[in-house]
Amino acid sequence: MTETPFVAVRNLRRVFDVSKPWLNRMLEGGQKQYLTAVDDVSFTIRRGETFALVGESGSGKSTVARMVVGLMPPSAGEVVIDGVPINDPRRAADVRALRRRIQMIFQDPYASLNPRWRVERIIAEPIRAFSLSASAREVHERVGELLTLVGLHPADGDKFPHEFSGGQRQRIAIARALASKAEFIVCDEPTSALDVSVQAQILNLMRDLQDRFGLTYLFISHNLAVVRHMASRIGVMYLGRIVEIGGGRDLFVRPQHPYTRMLLNAVPDIAMTGRLREAVQGEIPNPINPPSGCTFHPRCPFVFDRCRREVPPLEAGVACHAVAEGRIAAA
Amino acid sequence: MTEPVLSVRDLKVQFVTRRGVLKAIDGVSFDIAPGEVLGVVGESGAGKSVTGSAVIGLIEPPGRIAGGEIRLKGERIDNLSPEAMRRVRGKRIGMIFQDPLTSLNPLYTVGEQLVETIRTHLPLSAGQARRRAIDLLAEVGIPAPDRRIDGYPHEFSGGMRQRVVIALALSAEPELVIADEPTTALDVSVQAQIITLIKRLCAERGTAVMLVTHDMGVIAETADRVAVMYSGRIAEIGPVRDVVKHPLHPYAVGLMGAIPSLETHADRLVQIRGAMPRLSAIPPGCPFHPRCERAFARCAVDRPEPLDRDRRKVACHLYDEAHAEIAS
Numbered sequence: 287m288t289e290t291p292f293v294a295v296r297n298l299r300r301v302f303d304v305s306k307p308w309l310n311r312m313l314e315g316g317q318k319q320y321l322t323a324v325d326d327v328s329f330t331i332r333r334g335e336t337f338a339l340v341g342e343s344g345s346g347k348s349t350v351a352r353m354v355v356g357l358m359p360p361s362a363g364e365v366v367i368d369g370v371p372i373n374d375p376r377r378a379a380d381v382r383a384l385r386r387r388i389q390m391i392f393q394d395p396y397a398s399l400n401p402r403w404r405v406e407r408i409i410a411e412p413i414r415a416f417s418l419s420a421s422a423r424e425v426h427e428r429v430g431e432l433l434t435l436v437g438l439h440p441a442d443g444d445k446f447p448h449e450f451s452g453g454q455r456q457r458i459a460i461a462r463a464l465a466s467k468a469e470f471i472v473c474d475e476p477t478s479a480l481d482v483s484v485q486a487q488i489l490n491l492m493r494d495l496q497d498r499f500g501l502t503y504l505f506i507s508h509n510l511a512v513v514r515h516m517a518s519r520i521g522v523m524y525l526g527r528i529v530e531i532g533g534g535r536d537l538f539v540r541p542q543h544p545y546t547r548m549l550l551n552a553v554p555d556i557a558m559t560g561r562l563r564e565a566v567q568g569e570i571p572n573p574i575n576p577p578s579g580c581t582f583h584p585r586c587p588f589v590f591d592r593c594r595r596e597v598p599p600l601e602a603g604v605a606c607h608a609v610a611e612g613r614i615a616a617a
Numbered sequence: 618m619t620e621p622v623l624s625v626r627d628l629k630v631q632f633v634t635r636r637g638v639l640k641a642i643d644g645v646s647f648d649i650a651p652g653e654v655l656g657v658v659g660e661s662g663a664g665k666s667v668t669g670s671a672v673i674g675l676i677e678p679p680g681r682i683a684g685g686e687i688r689l690k691g692e693r694i695d696n697l698s699p700e701a702m703r704r705v706r707g708k709r710i711g712m713i714f715q716d717p718l719t720s721l722n723p724l725y726t727v728g729e730q731l732v733e734t735i736r737t738h739l740p741l742s743a744g745q746a747r748r749r750a751i752d753l754l755a756e757v758g759i760p761a762p763d764r765r766i767d768g769y770p771h772e773f774s775g776g777m778r779q780r781v782v783i784a785l786a787l788s789a790e791p792e793l794v795i796a797d798e799p800t801t802a803l804d805v806s807v808q809a810q811i812i813t814l815i816k817r818l819c820a821e822r823g824t825a826v827m828l829v830t831h832d833m834g835v836i837a838e839t840a841d842r843v844a845v846m847y848s849g850r851i852a853e854i855g856p857v858r859d860v861v862k863h864p865l866h867p868y869a870v871g872l873m874g875a876i877p878s879l880e881t882h883a884d885r886l887v888q889i890r891g892a893m894p895r896l897s898a899i900p901p902g903c904p905f906h907p908r909c910e911r912a913f914a915r916c917a918v919d920r921p922e923p924l925d926r927d928r929r930k931v932a933c934h935l936y937d938e939a940h941a942e943i944a945s
């Protein structure tokens with residue numbers, strides 16, 4: 287069990303400056319404003335595992351994803367992949383070597399595929415960038431292989447992205463991610479823009495590829511059922527923090543944090559016709575001015591005085607004073 | 618049997634384009650009873666929204682209703698003049714769309730918009746209408762409604778705006794509410810609040826609801842009956858429990874199995890091969906046949922008409938008595 291994790295995220299934090307421009311502040315008054323999008327987020331992912339982050343809009347999932355792949359520097363904390371801290375300037379050479387092994391897939395495959403390039407060139411780009419194949423012919427063959435692997439036809443390489451449906455474009459994005467022989471793929475809402483029958487195709491494909499190549503996934507979604515289906519371990523985010531983290535089964539069968547309980551209670555599920563649900567209170571507060579202490583406290587049915595003062599630390603997988611003090615019966 | 622609030626018979630909607638006539642809706646029939654919620658599901662492009670727009674008379678050129686009948690409490694509304702239809706909308710049919718901002722005018726306060734709608738349709742004084750608007754806002758769960766009534770739409774959060782739209786849709790006491798993806802733009806924790814609200818308010822008033830969404834979970838929990846649409850037709854329609862738990866039509870079977878569930882944990886999801894056809898290339902016979910695992914010769918030639926089976930209607934040749942031997 288002491289195996290070193292493939293991906294380790296430690297105390298990650300990201301603050302955005304959301305102030306009005308300097309001149310406006312001078313003329314209209316007003317202070318600098320900051321938004322803490324991600325705060326003290328830590329998790330690890332074992333090689334070959336799928337770890338998921340789930341949370342409602344604005345909870346900080348995409349911001350974590352961007353920091354994990356190195357698209358955005360953290361304000362604090364670190365991301366260590368296969369032993370290499372990716373934001374450490376002293377390890378620049380190692381980080382460069384790591385690039386090829388990390389890829390990202392986005393929600394909108396159209397936005398991430400160059401519309402003026404043919405699919406062959408899109409998929410070949412990482413092969414060329416990382417000098418993985420020698421001759422043009424080898425590259426062409428490799429692209430054909432990759433297209434077949436994701437359920438497309440080698441001849442599709444001649445087409446442009448707009449000639450494909452959303453699901454097919456996501457297949458192209460996956461082929462491109464695999465082109466560099468990636469080992470770790472960060473998937474940010476990869477199926478949220480797709481219809482359910484197409485979503486099923488893509489989720490099945492992602493699983494098959496994982497089994498085949500031993501891929502490690504960080505899988506991000508707001509859809510609890512999709513996350514449950516894909517991940518062995520899950521972190522639940524609320525206003526920039528992980529409030530509960532645990533194995534998929536535990537989390538869904540015995541949720542502990544009041545927010546997790548509320549979410550599970552709120553999701554409409556196809557297996558639950560005719561079910562009565564408890565009313566969920568309130569909405570997500572403004573992240574620029576989050577509530578004090580536990581940011582969930584204005585909506586929490588178990589709130590007590592300590593919650594308004596102290597931020598609950600993540601202990602034994604749950605960040606909640608009431609759980610820590612044994613005030614809430616197990617679900 | 619009580620008279621249905623909405624009755625749609627063999628509705629056809631077409632879009633005339635340079636590439637030819639696109640049949641967006643091709644022979645759709647259904648009823649909604651008073652106080653009943655009919656869920657309409659299907660993947661994007663199936664024709665859910667066009668069906669809703671046809672009912673409220675908002676098909677814009679180059680689109681047109683090319684056939685069939687739409688009746689509201691027995692009275693035909695598909696051939697009304699635009700002026701007469703405008704009066705039906707708002708008064709007799711309330712509307713809730715995905716983006717609450719399409720239904721709200723950013724330049725007027727919530728109260729001004731509610732009072733105007735109420736007074737257009739009900740014989741009330743300004744004071745009475747304002748009183749009623751405040752009551753409605755309270756009913757849809759807006760805190761401090763007597764203060765919030767003077768706020769502008771942008772001062773409300775997404776969930777609160779959708780509550781205001783619901784108040785607006787119900788303000789003239791309509792007989793029918795058409796809700797097209799009313800929670801798709803909202804957070805999960807707010808979705809459930811809104812769905813429960815629509816269901817409760819309409820049940821209390823005996824209002825019929827047509828709830829259009831691609832979210833089967835929402836339908837499973839809210840609708841009394843559900844229509845599964847595919848390529849501009851209804852593949853299967855019936856009581857929600859039956860259709861969700863034991864679908865008959867091969868497309869409905871695939872669709873239900875493709876949806877990951879929190880309750881039932883499957884290792885692999887059911888996969889329907891291919892994707893929904895484009896309107897310009899709808900296959901002959903059964904439009905689902907190129908994707909259907911159970912298709913047989915007749916499917917590529919004959920169009921399946923809705924057949925009565927187990928309290929529902931299923932448009933699939935497998936359920937045609939004459940072909941029972943093939944189906945078994």
Ligand SMILES: Nc1ncnc2c1ncn2[C@@H]1O[C@H](COP(=O)(O)OP(=O)(O)OP(=O)(O)O)[C@@H](O)[C@H]1O
Binds near residue numbers: 303304321342344
């Ligand atoms: N570049 C930025 N500048 C300012 N604020 C930002 C920026 N990027 C993200 N934020 C804010 O940070 C918070 C977290 O955003 P993020 O995109 O990570 O959320 P998310 O969980 O991915 O949400 P969604 O489900 O909507 O994709 C939000 O409040 C967002 O508005």
Ligand SMILES: Nc1ncnc2c1ncn2[C@@H]1O[C@H](COP(=O)(O)OP(=O)(O)O)[C@@H](O)[C@H]1O
Binds near residue numbers: 639641660664665
């Ligand atoms: N104005 C239009 N012109 C041409 N085709 C249209 C128009 N509006 C809708 N359609 C087509 O009609 C079909 C049904 O659309 P719609 O009802 O919006 O589907 P959904 O089930 O996703 O709500 C789609 O193929 C769509 O492209």
Ligand code: SF4
Binds near residue numbers: 582
């Ligand atoms: S810390 Fe307090 S407010 Fe926060 S979730 Fe736990 S009980 Fe609720």
Ligand code: SF4
Binds near residue numbers: 905907912921932933
């Ligand atoms: S009619 Fe034929 S093709 Fe269509 S759903 Fe039934 S079996 Fe499949």
Ligand SMILES: [Mg+2]
Binds near residue numbers: 347348349474
């Ligand atoms: Mg995001």
Ligand SMILES: [Mg+2]
Binds near residue numbers: 665666667
């Ligand atoms: Mg639609």
